[in-house]
Amino acid sequence: MFDEDLTLEEAMEELSSAEDFLNFFEISFDTTVVLVNRLHIMQRYHDYLADSADMLEGYEGNDKAIYDAYKVLLEKAYQDFVNSDAKTEAVLKIYKMQGPQTTFVSADTLLEGL
Known part of the structure; x- marks a missing residue:
């Protein structure tokens, strides 16, 4: 639980890692x-x-209610990866791509700066 002397937003500004978030929300x-x-966990949480x-x-305006809601959502995000894996969950864009991605760059474009 966060320090009652700080707002939830102020307390969360100090968090920088997945472990920090999980510890903060007592998960x-x-x-x-x-x-x-x-x-993947943090992206799913987002x-x-x-x-x-x-x-x-x-x-x-109700930090306690927001804290409780955030905790439920983070627990859900974490559990998604306890019970599954990153590829199956496909949270990140790389896992959502269908087939190889190609980009065409013409030789003229490459030579423009010379």
Whole structure:
């Protein structure tokens, strides 16, 4: 739980790693899961927050309610990777791409700067 002398936003400004977030929200976690999936967990958490933005607006000014909602969403994001893997969850853009991506650059374009 965050220090009552700070707002939730102020307390969260100090968080910089997936472990910081999990500890802040008092979520027990397996270090191995976080080491392998930290970026995926945080991206999924971000996605869940974005999807819940309308609901969270209703909690404006109530740090305790927002804290509890954030905790539920982070726990859900973490559990997604306890029970699955990054490729299956396809959180990051690289996993959403269909086939190899190619870009054409003409020789004229390459020679323009010479």
